Amino acid sequence: MKSSGLPNEGVLFVHAHPDDETISTGGSIATLAQQGVAVSLLTCTRGERGEVIPPQLAHLEGVGPALAAHREGELADALRELGVTRHLYLGAAGARAEGLPERRYEDSGMVEGADGLPHLVPDASPGCLCLADFEEVVADMVAAIRTTGATSVVSYDERGGYGHPDHVLAHRAAREAAGRAGVGFLEAVEDAAQLERWVSDPEAHDAPDDVMLLDVTPVLDAKVAALRAHATQVTVIEREGEPVSFALSNGRVRPVATIEGLRLVDAAAGAPESGDPEPETRTSRVASSLVSLIIGLLIGVLLTINHQHRLTLGEVTIPIGLIVSLLVVGALLVGMRLVFESRLIALSTAVGVAGATALLSQEGPGGSVLVPGNVEGFVWAYAPLLISLVVLAWPKLPTRGGDRMGVQPRQEGSSL
Known part of the structure; x- marks a missing residue:
């Protein structure tokens, strides 16, 4: 375990x-900023679904645009306290893939199951x-890395800290983006008790060699001021003779950590080389779509030619x-959504x-058609369209790796 070796560039x-x-x-952030490191922040959403603590601001809760605008102001105040001068929102200028119009990613919300x-x-x-x-x-995160010139990316661990779905997604996407951009990836170690134990006993059997510990006491005032700036979400508690603590919307109180840890997961690899995926561009999207169209055409021709085959078993005829x-159409489209x-x-x-299908349904020179007006022809003419609509309309198919929600997180406030 190391207490040095922190990122010293962007x-x-x-x-x-x-x-x-600020919480994580x-x-x-404040330590690196004071050391002259070029620190940037990428915020994925504006926290539209957050719970509001102060009664005088309760009218903002549940009103997404109003709460988002207010939290933007809170974040700007917090970043001034931490010394961050470069801030981007995912999907906005500087953090949007080339050729795509800007967009806002909204807070997904969270509920305890x-x-x-x-x-x-x-x-x-x-x-x-x-x-x-x-x-x-x-792709948007890769754009943010390039805009800021970062040589390292820091985000949550694979559990997303305490498991908020947006945190888990941010970890997965940030780590993938760092790999594609050829920069290092570090994850925040947020278990305060574990960090304290490692500090008191560096030789502890579970003390890893890839965690960098930071004594943030010298910047504690800045951290507390930044927490106080997030008034809709955080209540700072200061009592004489006691460590500064804070509470979230669930009322659970915990001390403001004086030790923070960053764990190096992937070292910087330089520019992507052969075998490493390049960030997606408009050209690559067009090429991928064209290839997919051709695959669909070829499969459509093959299946249209063979969809009338029947299997007779005794007196039963099966439209095999x-x-x-x-089945092939369904598997093909689901596979395309899962893989890509x-x-x-x-x-x-x-x-x-x-x-x-439409092309081959037309009458040929001799008057025959490959899609005749029988039951099989009628079903084949319309069923693939229905399958396509279902697959395309489905909100989100399970992703490769299956790690988005399969975590065992610590439970914290539901509004972060």
């Missing part, structure tokens, strides 16, 4: 909502972070060709299948 902190940067890494773990709220907005296309989020064709995590690729494939 560092980009990636957090899900306003106030997360406020001391680290029957298992006691954080889950995405049932009424999450279609524009929220967790339901966004993962590749789009990563139609059944197999529909993009509706655009699946849509291009669906258009290809539909286009081939």
Whole structure:
């Protein structure tokens, strides 16, 4: 375990909502800023679904745009206290992939499930972070890394700290973006008791060699002032003779940590080399869509030709060709969404299948058609369209790796 070796060039902190940067890494941010490191912050959402603590501000709760605007002001005040001069919002100028119009990623919200773990709220907005296309989020983060010139990225651990769905997504996307941009990735160690134990006993059997400890006592005033700036979400508690503490909307009180830890997960790798995926660009998206369209056309032609095949077992006739064709269409489109995590690729494939079916449904020179007016022909003409609509409209298919919600986090306030 090391207490030195901190990033000494450009560092980009990636957090899900306003106030997360201060609660999780406020001391680290202020320490690096005081050391002259170029510290930048990327905030993914504006915390539209946060719970509001002060009664005089209660009218903001549940009013997304109003609360978002207020929390933007709180965040600006907090960053002045921490010494951060470069701040970006994901999807906005400087943090948006080339060729895409700017957008706002909204707070996904969080609810405690029957298992006691954080889950995405049932009424999450279609524009929220967790339901966004993962590749789009990563591409935007890569743009932020390039805009800020960061050589290291810091975000949550794989559990998202205490498990908020937006935190988990931010970790996954930030780590992926750091890899694609060829920069280092560090995660915040937020278990205060564990950090204190490592400080008191550096030889502890569970003390890792890749954690950098920071004594943030010299910047504690700045951290506390930044916490106080987030008045809608945080209540700072100061009592004479006691450590400064704070409470969230759930009323749970905890001390303001004087030790923070950063764990190096992926060392900087330099510019991406052969074998490393390049950030997605408009050209690559067009090329991928074109390839998907061609694949859809070829599959559509093959299935249209064979969808009339039947299998007779005794007196029972099974439309085996139609059944197999529909299964192939469903598997193909679901596979496209799972592998590429993009509706655009699946849509291009669906258009290809539909286009081939429509083309081959036309009468040929001899008057015959490959899609005759029988039951199989009727089903084949319309069922692929229905399958396409279901796959494309589905809010979010499970992602590769399955780690978005499969975590065992500590439970904290529900509004961060």
